[in-house]
Amino acid sequence: MEQKTPGKKQPKNATSREDRLKAALKANMARRKAQARARATVEDTQDSKDKGQD
Template sequence: MTKGPRKPQAETGREARLKAALRANLARRKAQGRARAVPEDLPDDEQQGQGAPQAGQSPENEE
């Protein structure tokens, strides 16, 4: 009853770290998407000004 070749522990640990990093990245991106979403309870005149940069600001400077 021989088993197939085993993966080295280094690869298994690396895969676990990558999975954890991907989960964290996905959670962070979902949070960013929720933060950027326009709330539905705002009046129409407040929603229109949400996405446009103010005078003197460029979209690249947002962080």
């Protein structure tokens, strides 16, 4: 009698899941980078305004 191991899945499902996770991670990283750039721009603008008002 053959026993199937519960840890193994079909390669097609694993590949599609990995592809979805990879795409989600890429989108998340792009969003975070855009937010960081926007915050840096706002901080630079505020710093230059603060220095000019002395």
